Structures are given as C-alpha cells and as structure tokens.
Amino acid sequence: MLRIDNISKTFNPGTVNEKMVLSGLSLHLRPGDFASIIGSNGAGKSTLLNAIAGSFIVDSGSIALDGRDITFDPDHRRSVVIGRLFQDPLRGTAPSMTIEENLALAYLRSSEGTAPFSRIRKKDKDFFAEKLKLLGMGLEDRMRQPVGLLSGGQRQALTLLMATLVTPKLLLLDEHTAALDPATAEKVLELTRSIVADHHITCLMVTHNMKQALELGNRTLMMAGGQIVLDVSGEERAGMTVDDLLRRFRAGTGRDLDNDRILLSD
Amino acid sequence: MGSILLISQTALELGFQYALVAMALFLSYRILDIADLTTDGCFVLGAAVSVTVTAAGHPVLAIPAAMAAGACAGFVTAFLQTRMGVPSILAGIVTNTGLYTVNLMAMGWKSSASLMKKDTLFTLSKGLLAGTPLAPFWEQWHELILSAAATILAGVLLYLFLGTRLGLSIRATGDNRDMVRASSVNPTFTITVGLCVANALTGLSGAVVGQYQRTVDMGSGTGIVVIGLACLIIGETVVGRRGMGRGVIAVMVGSVIYRFIYAIVFYTKVVPVDCLKLLTAAVVALAIAAPTIKAGAGLQKRKLAAGRKGGR
Numbered sequence: 001m002l003r004i005d006n007i008s009k010t011f012n013p014g015t016v017n018e019k020m021v022l023s024g025l026s027l028h029l030r031p032g033d034f035a036s037i038i039g040s041n042g043a044g045k046s047t048l049l050n051a052i053a054g055s056f057i058v059d060s061g062s063i064a065l066d067g068r069d070i071t072f073d074p075d076h077r078r079s080v081v082i083g084r085l086f087q088d089p090l091r092g093t094a095p096s097m098t099i100e101e102n103l104a105l106a107y108l109r110s111s112e113g114t115a116p117f118s119r120i121r122k123k124d125k126d127f128f129a130e131k132l133k134l135l136g137m138g139l140e141d142r143m144r145q146p147v148g149l150l151s152g153g154q155r156q157a158l159t160l161l162m163a164t165l166v167t168p169k170l171l172l173l174d175e176h177t178a179a180l181d182p183a184t185a186e187k188v189l190e191l192t193r194s195i196v197a198d199h200h201i202t203c204l205m206v207t208h209n210m211k212q213a214l215e216l217g218n219r220t221l222m223m224a225g226g227q228i229v230l231d232v233s234g235e236e237r238a239g240m241t242v243d244d245l246l247r248r249f250r251a252g253t254g255r256d257l258d259n260d261r262i263l264l265s266d
Numbered sequence: 267m268g269s270i271l272l273i274s275q276t277a278l279e280l281g282f283q284y285a286l287v288a289m290a291l292f293l294s295y296r297i298l299d300i301a302d303l304t305t306d307g308c309f310v311l312g313a314a315v316s317v318t319v320t321a322a323g324h325p326v327l328a329i330p331a332a333m334a335a336g337a338c339a340g341f342v343t344a345f346l347q348t349r350m351g352v353p354s355i356l357a358g359i360v361t362n363t364g365l366y367t368v369n370l371m372a373m374g375w376k377s378s379a380s381l382m383k384k385d386t387l388f389t390l391s392k393g394l395l396a397g398t399p400l401a402p403f404w405e406q407w408h409e410l411i412l413s414a415a416a417t418i419l420a421g422v423l424l425y426l427f428l429g430t431r432l433g434l435s436i437r438a439t440g441d442n443r444d445m446v447r448a449s450s451v452n453p454t455f456t457i458t459v460g461l462c463v464a465n466a467l468t469g470l471s472g473a474v475v476g477q478y479q480r481t482v483d484m485g486s487g488t489g490i491v492v493i494g495l496a497c498l499i500i501g502e503t504v505v506g507r508r509g510m511g512r513g514v515i516a517v518m519v520g521s522v523i524y525r526f527i528y529a530i531v532f533y534t535k536v537v538p539v540d541c542l543k544l545l546t547a548a549v550v551a552l553a554i555a556a557p558t559i560k561a562g563a564g565l566q567k568r569k570l571a572a573g574r575k576g577g578r
Contacts (some may be wrong), residue, residue, distance in 0.1 A: 076446075076447045076450055076453070079447060079448045079449065080450040083448075091442070093442065095441060096437075097434070097438060097441060101434055102438075102445075104431065105435065105438050105446070105449045106448075108431060108435070108450060109449060109450045117431070118430060119430055163448070
C-alpha cells in the first residue's frame with residue numbers, strides 16, 4: 001500500500017544547524033497494516049509522517065501510495081487519500097466553524113469534482129449525524145455549535161472522524177492521544193482501533209507508549225538516526241515484552257532508547 | 267426639518283454605498299485574516315473604471331467592468347502573497363502603489379474625471395416610475411433605494427456564497443490553514459478567490475460612488491481601508507459577531523452609523539471635519555488593540571496587588 005524507498009531529508013543544509021533527519025529510510029506497508037513507531041527524541045518519527053503527508057518534499061528517494069508515485073505531490077493533493085491526526089487536538093479542526101461545517105469540509109475529500117457552489121444538503125447532515133453518534137459523545141445534538149466550544153478530547157475524536165469520514169488509503173497518527181487526559185486518551189484510542197478495523201485502513205502511528213506499540217496493530221517499528229532500526233511483526237512480536245523491545249533496540253543501535261516522555265508501561 | 271431629512275438621506279445613501287468596502291474587509295480581514303491594503307487603490311480603480319465607461323455611454327456595463335477590474339487587483343495581491351512569497355501586507359502595498367498609475371491611466375492620464383451631463387444608473391432610473399402615483403416618492407428616494415438594493419443584493423449573494431463548499435473552504439482558510447490542506451483544498455486557491463471577491467466588492471463600491479458623485483479623483487480612496495474597518499468594528503459592536511449573516515448585516519449597520527457620525531460632525535462642527543480621519547484612525551487602532559490593552563491592564567493590576575502584599 002505504502003512504499004517508501006530510500007528517502008532522505010536534511011534540514012537547514014549548508015548552515016551550522018544542518019541536520020539530516022531522514023537518511024536513506026525505506027518502509028513498505030501492506031494493505032491493512034497497522035504499524036506503530038517508537039524511537040528516541042529526534043529520531044525522525046514525526047519527520048517521517050511529515051514526509052509522507054507532504055509537509056515537505058524529500059531531498060531524495062521516492063514515496064508511492066497504492067501504486068501511485070506521490071513523491072512530488074503537494075500536501076493538499078495527498079490529503080485526498082491520506083488522513084492525519086496531530087498531537088495537538090486544536091490542529092485538526094476550524095474553531096470558529098460549526099461541527100457540521102467542519103465535517104462538510106472533511107467530506108470535500110470524497111467529492112472531487114462536485115460543484116464548488118453546492119451547499120450542505122439534508123442528506124449530508126443526516127450522514128454526519130449518524131457518524132457522530134458512533135463517537136458516543138453526544139456531538140450529534142450539537143452540530144450547529146462552533147468547534148471551539150468542544151473539549152480537547154472531543155475535538156480529537158471529531159478530527160479522527162473527519163480524517164476517516166471518507167475512508168483514506170493511509171491514516172497517519174502522530175501521538176494523537178498524548179495531549180489528552182488518560183480516560184479520554186483511552187476512549188480516543190478505542191475509537192481509533194474500531195474505525196481502523198471497520199474500514200481496514202492502513203495505519204502508521206507514532207507513540208511514546210511502549211506497551212501500546214506492542215499491543216496495537218500488527219507491526220512495531222523503531223526509529224533511530226533517521227532510519228528504521230527494528231521492524232517486528234507476526235509471532236516474533238506476539239511474544240515480545242517491553243523489556244525485549246528495549247534490549248533489541250540496544251542491540252541494534254548500540255545505545256539505550258532515550259526519550260524523555262517514553263512510557264514503559266501504563 | 268427638511269434639511270435634517272436631506273442629511274439623513276445622504277448619510278443613508280453613502281452608508282450603503284461605502285458598506286460594500288466594509289463587506290470586502292469582512293471577507294478579507296475578518297474571514298481570511300488578511301489585512302488587504304489593496305483596498306484604497308482598488309476603490310479608486312472601481313470609481314475610475316465606472317466613470318470612464320459611463321462617460322463612454324455604458325453606465326450599466328460600468329458596474330461589472332469596475333468589479334472585474336477590482337477582482338484583477340485582488341488577484342495580483344493574492345498572487346504576490348501566495349505564489350511569490352511576498353508578505354501579505356507588503357503585497358497589498360505593492361499592488362496599491364502600482365494601481366496609482368493604473369488609475370491615472372483609467373482616467374485618461376488625469377488626476378480626476380467627471381461625468382458632466384452623461385447619464386448614470388441614477389439618472390436613468392429616476393424616470394422609471396414616471397406617470398404612476400409613486401413617481402414623486404421614487405424621484406426623491408431612488409438613489410437611496412438603488413444604493414441599498416445593490417448593497418443588500420451583494421450582501422445576500424456573499425452570505426449564500428459563504429455557505430457553499432467553496433465558501434466554507436475560504437472561511438476555514440482564515441481559521442485553520444492546516445485543516446484546509448488536510449481536507450484536500452489548496453489554501454493558495456481559496457486565498458486567491460477570497461481576495462478577488464473582496465476586491466470586486468470594493469470595486470463595486472467605487473463604481474456606485476463614482477456614478478453617484480458623478481466624479482472621481484485620485485485622492486478619493488485615501489484611508490478608505492481604515493474607514494471600512496471602523497464601519498466593520500462599529501457594526502460588530504452593535505449587531506454582534508457570531509455567524510456569517512450577522513457579519514454581513516453588521517457591515518451595513520456600521521457603515522450607515524459611520525456616515526451619520528460623519529454628517530453630524532460635518533454640520534455641527536463639534537470637531538473640524540479635517541480631523542475626522544485622525545479620529546477614525548484612533549478609534550480603529552483602539553478597537554483592534556482593546557484585547558491587548560485589557561490583558562495588559564489585568565497584569566498591571568495583579569502586579570500592583572502583589573507589590574502591596576509584598577510591601578507589608
């Protein structure tokens with residue numbers, strides 16, 4: 001589904017702040033893969049997601065999604081088939097617009113070619129309300145309220161719904177529950193799990209929760225120095241503990257996993 | 267008594283005509299969050315095109331021509347800031363400066379132009395109800411009715427436009443640009459459309475004012491962006507800020523109120539009329555600075571309180 005070949009990216013080239021954040025990284029996700037990424041601070045986890053989403057164009061290498069080369073596509077074109085959630089729950093929604101209007105915008109991804117002057121119809125609203133009900137937060141009764149009035153958890157759940165309203169080929173999650181309180185984080189994670197499973201969405205999730213990285217999905221990736229240093233799945237992963245994972249990381253990179261926010265257990 | 271009626275009538279007429287500039291700023295400043303300094307030159311452009319085309323005998327054609335000219339000016343500003351990386355305020359200033367020459371050109375390389383005895387939309391429509399019982403009423407009020415109709419129609423169309431998918435995308439661009447990109451919409455496109463529509467409205471305002479005054483000169487647009495902002499702020503204070511419909515109504519209310527204030531100052535001379543621009547600028551600066559001033563005052567109060575406690 002996603003095929004990344006040998007991509008590199010250097011920030012601030014030719015200055016004292018030059019930093020190679022991705023160095024010859026390759027990754028292949030099969031359709032329906034749900035992979036979580038863990039790694040040290042500055043390992044390039046978020047940069048990898050940014051590269052895939054098109055926040056910048058990589059210096060070298062290629063990225064293909066579902067057989068189509070998207071290496072040079074701008075971000076807004078990639079977002080037709082790539083959904084994305086950030087750690088900051090405020091980044092995914094427009095605060096002064098209503099829930100309904102936010103969903104209508106997200107729904108634009110479905111309707112490439114529908115007239116720009118068309119309006120939100122009753123049918124669309126019913127569809128949105130039905131989807132909102134699945135979140136179990138009562139948002140379906142508040143569709144005409146500005147999103148700015150919602151809590152962080154509600155906004156993140158709404159963003160998740162918006163990102164998957166039109167089933168994306170790839171869903172990118174960048175520590176999307178890290179800024180939420182534990183109960184809300186659990187709820188959003190549960191929603192993520194069910195939506196991804198229901199629609200068989202290929203998913204790439206950055207997390208700092210080691211246990212989550214082993215329990216969620218079917219693959220665990222570890223990044224260091226702009227590369228993927230560990231990629232476990234299947235039976236090997238099924239029997240793994242957090243300690244095993246840390247040991248493998250040390251064996252692979254020659255140093256300890258260093259992340260000031262890492263959660264070794266919950 | 268008669269003169270008060272006449273003054274009110276003029277204030278209402280000008281209020282509705284200039285409300286279109288405030289409406290343009292509602293779109294560019296309030297919705298897109300871009301301070302569009304093209305406005306001053308664009309207003310003169312609209313008026314110049316309108317007067318020149320009207321002088322050539324096409325008062326009806328003058329209106330779409332002026333709007334198209336305004337949209338072109340908006341496009342240049344949008345192009346500079348979205349494609350060429352010119353900071354948005356500077357893009358407006360650059361376009362505005364270039365427009366000076368364009369406006370001279372549109373007036374036949376003179377610094378002003380007037381219509382003499384040529385027909386305008388206002389003179390043409392004056393005799394519309396001749397022979398009917400409504401004729402005297404129409405003849406007295408047709409300029410106000412026409413101005414109000416143009417502005418209200420533009421307002422309704424803008425309101426409807428903002429409810430379309432394209433309109434929603436433009437609104438979201440000013441609200442959260444990341445989210446717009448994530449919804450497969452190119453912010454470059456939405457900013458361009460938004461600024462074109464806004465400047466078409468400014469051009470329309472110039473076009474109506476030009477035909478109404480029967481004259482245009484290079485200085486007629488000076489400071490109009492600040493006056494438009496004043497109208498927007500006055501209107502929002504009176505009508506409120508929630509919702510697009512309220513915003514569109516607010517600019518009309520604000521603009522009419524501003525013109526009444528202007529008329530009162532003009533006739534009572536409580537302050538010299540020449541001071542009005544300084545006054546307007548101060549009001550706009552204060553209104554926009556209000557949240558910062560409020561926050562600063564709150565902090566000072568806490569500091570004083572803390573100091574008093576520490577002193578004891």
